[in-house]
Amino acid sequence: xxxxxxxxxxxxxxxxxxxxxxxxxxxxxxxxxxxxxxxxxxxxxxxxxxxxxxxxxxxxxxxxxxxxxxxxxxxxxxxxxxxxxxxxxxxxxxxxxxxxxxxxxxxxxxxxxxxxxxxxxxxxxxxxxxxxxxxxxxxxxxxxxxxxxxxxxxxxxxxxxxxxxxxxxxxxxxxx
Amino acid sequence: xxxxxxxxxxxxxxxxxxxxxxxxxxxxxxxxxxxxxxxxxxxxxxxxxxxxxxxxxxxxxxxxxxxxxxxxxxxxxxxxxxxxxxxxxxxxxxxxxxxxxxxxxxxxxxxxxxxxxxxxxxxxxxxxxxxxxxxxxxxxxxxxxxxxxxxxxxxxxxxxxxxxxxxxxxxxxxxxxxxxxxxxxxxxxxxxxxxxxxxxxxxxxxxxxxxxxxxxxxxxxxxxxxxxxxxxxxxxxxxxxxxxxxxxxxxxxxxxxxxxxxxxxxxxxxxxxxxxxxxxxxxxxxxxxxxxxxxxxxxxxxxxxxxxxxxxxxxxxxxxxxxxxxxxxxxxxxxxxxxxxxxxxxxxxxxxxxxxxxxxxxxxxxxxxxxxxxxxxxxxxxxxxxxxxxxxxxxxxxxxxxxxxxxxxxxxxxxxxxxxxxxxx
Amino acid sequence: xxxxxxxxxxxxxxxxxxxxxxxxxxxxxxxxxxxxxxxxxxxxxxxxxxxxxxxxxxxxxxxxxxxxxxxxxxxxxxxxxxxxxxxxxxxxxxxxxxxxxxxxxxxxxxxxxxxxxxxxxxxxxxxxxxxxxxxxxxxxxxxxxxxxxxxxxxxxxxxxxxxxxxxxxxxxxxxxxxxxxxxxxxxxxxxxxxxxxxxxxxxxxxxxxxxxxxxxxxxxxxxxxxxxxxxxxxxxxx
Numbered sequence: 001x002x003x004x005x006x007x008x009x010x011x012x013x014x015x016x017x018x019x020x021x022x023x024x025x026x027x028x029x030x031x032x033x034x035x036x037x038x039x040x041x042x043x044x045x046x047x048x049x050x051x052x053x054x055x056x057x058x059x060x061x062x063x064x065x066x067x068x069x070x071x072x073x074x075x076x077x078x079x080x081x082x083x084x085x086x087x088x089x090x091x092x093x094x095x096x097x098x099x100x101x102x103x104x105x106x107x108x109x110x111x112x113x114x115x116x117x118x119x120x121x122x123x124x125x126x127x128x129x130x131x132x133x134x135x136x137x138x139x140x141x142x143x144x145x146x147x148x149x150x151x152x153x154x155x156x157x158x159x160x161x162x163x164x165x166x167x168x169x170x171x172x173x174x175x176x
Numbered sequence: 177x178x179x180x181x182x183x184x185x186x187x188x189x190x191x192x193x194x195x196x197x198x199x200x201x202x203x204x205x206x207x208x209x210x211x212x213x214x215x216x217x218x219x220x221x222x223x224x225x226x227x228x229x230x231x232x233x234x235x236x237x238x239x240x241x242x243x244x245x246x247x248x249x250x251x252x253x254x255x256x257x258x259x260x261x262x263x264x265x266x267x268x269x270x271x272x273x274x275x276x277x278x279x280x281x282x283x284x285x286x287x288x289x290x291x292x293x294x295x296x297x298x299x300x301x302x303x304x305x306x307x308x309x310x311x312x313x314x315x316x317x318x319x320x321x322x323x324x325x326x327x328x329x330x331x332x333x334x335x336x337x338x339x340x341x342x343x344x345x346x347x348x349x350x351x352x353x354x355x356x357x358x359x360x361x362x363x364x365x366x367x368x369x370x371x372x373x374x375x376x377x378x379x380x381x382x383x384x385x386x387x388x389x390x391x392x393x394x395x396x397x398x399x400x401x402x403x404x405x406x407x408x409x410x411x412x413x414x415x416x417x418x419x420x421x422x423x424x425x426x427x428x429x430x431x432x433x434x435x436x437x438x439x440x441x442x443x444x445x446x447x448x449x450x451x452x453x454x455x456x457x458x459x460x461x462x463x464x465x466x467x468x469x470x471x472x473x474x475x476x477x478x479x480x481x482x483x484x485x486x487x488x489x490x491x492x493x494x495x496x497x498x499x500x501x502x503x504x505x506x507x508x509x510x511x512x513x514x515x516x517x518x519x520x521x522x523x524x525x526x527x528x529x530x531x532x533x534x535x536x537x538x539x540x541x542x543x544x545x546x547x548x549x550x551x552x553x554x555x556x557x558x559x560x561x562x563x564x565x566x567x568x569x570x571x572x573x574x575x576x577x578x579x580x581x582x583x584x585x586x587x588x589x590x591x592x593x594x595x596x597x598x599x600x601x
Numbered sequence: 602x603x604x605x606x607x608x609x610x611x612x613x614x615x616x617x618x619x620x621x622x623x624x625x626x627x628x629x630x631x632x633x634x635x636x637x638x639x640x641x642x643x644x645x646x647x648x649x650x651x652x653x654x655x656x657x658x659x660x661x662x663x664x665x666x667x668x669x670x671x672x673x674x675x676x677x678x679x680x681x682x683x684x685x686x687x688x689x690x691x692x693x694x695x696x697x698x699x700x701x702x703x704x705x706x707x708x709x710x711x712x713x714x715x716x717x718x719x720x721x722x723x724x725x726x727x728x729x730x731x732x733x734x735x736x737x738x739x740x741x742x743x744x745x746x747x748x749x750x751x752x753x754x755x756x757x758x759x760x761x762x763x764x765x766x767x768x769x770x771x772x773x774x775x776x777x778x779x780x781x782x783x784x785x786x787x788x789x790x791x792x793x794x795x796x797x798x799x800x801x802x803x804x805x806x807x808x809x810x811x812x813x814x815x816x817x818x819x820x821x822x823x824x825x826x827x828x829x830x831x832x833x834x835x836x837x838x839x
Contacts, residue, residue, distance in 0.1 A: 078663045131656055135656070
């Protein structure tokens with residue numbers, strides 16, 4: 001008798017709990033750390049509220065979505081492991097908010113031909129776009145373009161600066 | 177035996193004659209090896225004080241800068257077009273040729289310039305012409321005269337009266353400018369707060385195609401210089417860049433990323449009629465037509481590093497052109513079809529190189545290490561390019577044999593992306 | 602003694618009836634919630650791991666593409682090297698063949714064997730290459746000419762033009778060699794002054810200004826009446 005009663009109370013507590021606090025798994029550790037990808041908290045944005053609360057998550061410096069830059073190695077077009085959570089967060093955000101549009105601007109360091117660097121920047125923005133689409137974003141949501149070496153973040157001539165300029169920048173409609 | 181001897185004798189005389197004539201024709205290039213400048217005297221033109229500025233100075237400046245002439249000092253006394261030059265005196269001064277001229281008022285505020293060019297050794301007239309000009313046209317008139325002298329003496333077309341296009345960056349402002357080939361008389365065709373790159377002249381010199389970032393992404397425009405009107409030639413999803421005109425001016429090769437990756441297409445200058453040129457799973461960019469429109473030279477990283485390839489405009493397989501070094505880009509075939517200039521990364525950095533199209537032999541022409549955007553003069557003799565001196569972008573030119581080097585005086589903060597315009601019609 | 606137990610039990614039973622029913626619902630709901638939660642977690646995990654796997658796969662494909670491009674580049678280079686080796690081998694063979702033929706027909710001396718028509722044709726062809734501005738090819742053609750027609754009376758001229766062509770093709774060492782051959786072997790030939798001037802040009806091309814000056818002076822002293830001397834004077838004067 002005491003046991004069922006206790007159980008029913010537990011069930012009630014659980015029912016109440018699921019609406020306010022996240023459930024904790026009692027099946028042991030999950031295979032991955034989901035806090036990094038922030039899969040649980042996808043803010044919904046309405047296109048008519050672009051300047052409003054919807055974009056708050058994109059602007060909140062504590063939210064991973066506020067980060068937009070992905071750096072690339074020299075002569076490389078693969079997304080480094082450290083930037084995977086960032087790409088995943090934006091991919092999910094785009095998937096959950098199909099009305100959101102994104103422009104990805106790829107860049108290259110200043111060494112060499114301007115037009116070839118434009119193509120290198122494009123290869124980087126295309127790599128980001130492809131990854132976002134694998135995460136559920138739709139083709140129509142994303143335009144990937146290149147700025148080549150024309151809009152450097154950093155203008156000094158050293159490897160640190162060059163590395164800073166080999167990037168893909170994710171911008172949402174209204175931000176560019 | 178006797179007959180053979182006679183034959184051999186005849187043959188020798190014949191060959192000696194051919195050899196001699198060949199030497200006369202090639203004298204500047206071969207025995208002089210470019211070290212010898214052709215000595216020429218340009219007399220002050222009679223009556224040119226009626227003009228705001230002298231034509232003589234323009235002619236002298238052009239010839240001097242070309243690196244192929246040495247000017248024999250003639251003093252300030254004008255020599256008229258009808259005077260017979262003192263050939264014996266000129267020969268003792270070392271002048272092989274002399275130009276004399278006269279400026280006289282003509283109808284409706286215009287002037288007439290009559291000019292003659294003489295060979296002082298043959299004591300013969302090489303050329304004579306009459307040009308009509310407004311006083312303000314003293315510069316272009318001087319360039320035209322320099323062109324004629326240059327052509328008469330070297331056998332190549334002069335390029336002094338051509339124009340060049342380039343981009344000036346000062347602060348956050350970008351200006352697409354057009355100037356005379358000596359950098360004088362700059363005019364701004366486009367001013368923008370966003371970058372402008374890759375200007376390309378239409379073969380008739382009336383239009384410029386270029387890439388502007390004013391839409392926060394690269395878009396190709398075609399700009400009619402006389403009217404200032406622009407048309408979008410390519411604005412597809414993704415990036416649009418690297419415009420290059422076909423020799424007949426009917427088509428524009430461009431690089432689009434609308435189908436993923438930077439790939440080459442051709443479009444009509446008004447943006448219609450998009451056709452894919454080639455298809456690859458790599459970067460294909462910087463297309464440039466050969467002078468006969470048969471080939472498109474381009475840069476591709478299909479082999480793991482950027483190299484120059486060419487493909488027939490009729491289609492077919494791409495053929496690799498550069499094999500030395502790990503970075504060869506920006507191919508620009510010469511207007512005479514003999515050579516191609518490009519940027520090679522060497523131990524000294526990025527340098528202007530030239531390749532003989534037939535033998536594929538190549539040579540580096542410059543000693544600077546940040547060279548970019550080479551562009552041939554219409555006579556294929558000089559290559560205009562952007563480089564950096566003292567941390568500042570400047571324009572420079574080098575002769576296709578590497579002997580003559582010039583720096584173009586364009587008064588500006590940072591100059592880049594030069595393109596040498598065609599011969600005036 | 603009457604035990605109240607049945608009553609109490611009955612009462613308890615009556616009272617607990619709804620409780621029993623409620624207990625049954627709770628269990629069901631709890632199960633259902635757990636099931637949904639597990640399902641949700643599993644799906645989410647599956648989704649995330651599958652998208653992560655796709656990302657990794659995409660990265661791998663990118664890496665493989667880069668690797669393939671490098672291999673393609675290697676193949677292009679090897680093909681190119683093979684072509685050049687083939688061509689060079691053919692050139693060697695032609696050269697060897699020509700030398701052997703000269704040896705086999707020897708005795709009478711090479712001069713006697715020269716076909717004048719072929720000689721003039723080859724000379725003219727080489728000269729035409731030079732006129733067309735194909736300097737490297739012209740240099741090679743004149744090279745071949747001087748070895749093929751070792752007894753030719755045009756040797757001084759051929760060496761001179763070979764030097765001029767090599768100088769244009771920026772093969773300074775070869776140019777110097779040819780010009781010196783003319784100066785040393787045929788000092789009285791009409792080409793000798795120009796050849797010596799050519800030596801000066803080579804020295805200038807090498808940046809050897811002092812040597813160049815000496816050579817120019819030699820042109821003036823050895824061939825005072827030549828056009829070359831005049832040109833040398835001009836250059837020394839300027």
